[in-house]
Amino acid sequence: MTTIDVGLAxxxxxxxxxxxxxxxxxxxxxxxxPTRLYARTLLIIIAPMVILQSVVAFVFMERxxxxxxxxxxxxxxxxxxxxxxxxQSYPQDPDYTTLxxxxxxxxxxxxxVLPGTALPPVGPKPFFSLLDQALxxxxxxxxxxxxxxxxxxxxxxxxxxxxxxxxVLRVFARRNAAYASNSEIFLLWMVGTSLVLITIAILxxxxxxxxxxxxxxxxxxxxxxxxxxxxxPRGAQEVRRAALAFIEMKRRVERAIEQRTTMLxxxxxxxxxxxTRFKLELALLGDGPxxxxxxxxxxxxxxxxxxxxxxxxxxxxxxxxxTDMAAFLDELKADAERGGHRxxxxxxxxxxxxxxxxxxxxxxxxxxxxxxxxxxxxxITGHRDHRWLTVTVDDDGPGIxxxxxxxxxxxxxxxxxxxNQDEGGTGLGLAIAxxxxxSHGGDITLGDSPLGGLRATVxxxx
Numbered sequence: 001m002t003t004i005d006v007g008l009a010x011x012x013x014x015x016x017x018x019x020x021x022x023x024x025x026x027x028x029x030x031x032x033x034p035t036r037l038y039a040r041t042l043l044i045i046i047a048p049m050v051i052l053q054s055v056v057a058f059v060f061m062e063r064x065x066x067x068x069x070x071x072x073x074x075x076x077x078x079x080x081x082x083x084x085x086x087x088q089s090y091p092q093d094p095d096y097t098t099l100x101x102x103x104x105x106x107x108x109x110x111x112x113v114l115p116g117t118a119l120p121p122v123g124p125k126p127f128f129s130l131l132d133q134a135l136x137x138x139x140x141x142x143x144x145x146x147x148x149x150x151x152x153x154x155x156x157x158x159x160x161x162x163x164x165x166x167x168v169l170r171v172f173a174r175r176n177a178a179y180a181s182n183s184e185i186f187l188l189w190m191v192g193t194s195l196v197l198i199t200i201a202i203l204x205x206x207x208x209x210x211x212x213x214x215x216x217x218x219x220x221x222x223x224x225x226x227x228x229x230x231x232x233p234r235g236a237q238e239v240r241r242a243a244l245a246f247i248e249m250k251r252r253v254e255r256a257i258e259q260r261t262t263m264l265x266x267x268x269x270x271x272x273x274x275x276t277r278f279k280l281e282l283a284l285l286g287d288g289p290x291x292x293x294x295x296x297x298x299x300x301x302x303x304x305x306x307x308x309x310x311x312x313x314x315x316x317x318x319x320x321x322x323t324d325m326a327a328f329l330d331e332l333k334a335d336a337e338r339g340g341h342r343x344x345x346x347x348x349x350x351x352x353x354x355x356x357x358x359x360x361x362x363x364x365x366x367x368x369x370x371x372x373x374x375x376x377x378x379x380i381t382g383h384r385d386h387r388w389l390t391v392t393v394d395d396d397g398p399g400i401x402x403x404x405x406x407x408x409x410x411x412x413x414x415x416x417x418x419x420n421q422d423e424g425g426t427g428l429g430l431a432i433a434x435x436x437x438x439s440h441g442g443d444i445t446l447g448d449s450p451l452g453g454l455r456a457t458v459x460x461x462x
Contacts, residue, residue: 038209045201053194057187066130069179073134076178077142079107080160080171084143087169110172117168119148119161131179211235215243222250224441224461225356226320271305318356325389326351328361329380332368342377349384353462355440363436364391366429367456371395375453384462391458394449405446409434
């Protein structure tokens with residue numbers, strides 16, 4: 001292996017490690033970041049604003065506030081140093097009247113000379129005081145004498161004491177003469193404007209997100225087979241286009257279902273007319289053993305026509321409404337018990353669910369009748385949480401092999417040993433049930449039952 005190959009291998013290895021670290025970081029941030037569009041959009045707006053304000057505040061504090069405070073403290077210290085020079089150069093002024101006058105009129109300082117005193121003991125310093133730091137540094141550099149300062153005792157004044165030969169020079173200076181006191185106003189303005197901008201952004205985003213939420217609710221309601229009243233395109237242009245596309249899709253789906261139902265209703269009407277003539281002719285022929293098979297064939301054909309029409313229609317014209325599922329299941333139990341089957345019912349959670357009641361009853365009735373046809377014991381269980389309604393129908397029958405459980409949902413398919421095989425059967429019972437459940441936005445699955453037979457699970461969103 002050449003040196004180039006070794007170098008390329010090392011680079012690929014390093015790139016792989018970097019990609020793995022980047023992937024872990026991405027997964028970490030994905031788990032922390034919000035998932036909703038509203039929160040993500042707010043984060044996109046607020047995060048750069050907060051970063052910008054933080055950088056501006058840091059630069060201002062570091063470059064402006066600190067610099068201005070140091071320069072003001074240096075100017076006050078220079079004035080005090082000049083007063084000390086006057087004190088030492090003109091000792092003929094025993095009452096220090098000239099010194100006080102110059103300090104008061106020219107420098108804006110109040111000066112006293114305390115004879116024969118010492119500096120007070122050093123008190124506790126503030127945890128963070130830029131003025132204390134700047135004044136202490138400048139007095140040490142420019143005067144170089146023992147000193148004592150108090151920046152917190154009086155809110156508007158700063159007291160400074162300098163040890164001279166046997167006396168102490170006490171100076172009162174205005175706080176704003178040594179400290180950039182208007183910096184807090186800048187910070188308040190900065191924070192206040194940021195809060196105003198964030199409030200405006202929140203109100204604006206709420207108005208922009210609301211049409212998207214309305215569109216989402218309309219799509220979910222249509223997917224659950226419910227009506228979507230008073231829905232119209234609103235919001236930004238892109239959201240309006242999506243809403244118009246949904247409305248057009250909804251119209252096409254409803255038109256296709258209506259056309260299919262109308263066509264099959266016409267076919268059913270024609271077939272019913274022929275079947276009625278058959279029944280009338282058979283009635284005129286009278287009763288006899290030769291005509292009984294023909295009558296059974298005519299009755300079976302009538303049932304098949306009704307089943308085909310019901311499957312094609314899918315009960316799409318029915319409106320969804322709140323329904324008490326616990327009472328629903330009790331009615332199914334009563335129907336099964338009238339057929340001589342041991343049946344138990346249990347429901348957990350809030351029982352009122354919005355469904356198309358007649359269609360959903362037919363779906364569950366198909367499942368229960370299939371169970372009753374091949375089993376002696378049936379257990380119906382319902383459970384409703386904040387997202388889903390789940391209904392299971394268990395039995396102790398022979399069941400369906402696992403590899404054929406999906407096949408039995410195909411229309412017109414009749415397995416040799418299938419549970420829906422019976423005289424006059426059309427192979428549409430489970431197909432109609434799944435079609436109804438899927439029109440509610442859910443699905444039906446088949447599995448093994450704790451009773452030893454088959455479990456049919458209906459799951460729809462609430």
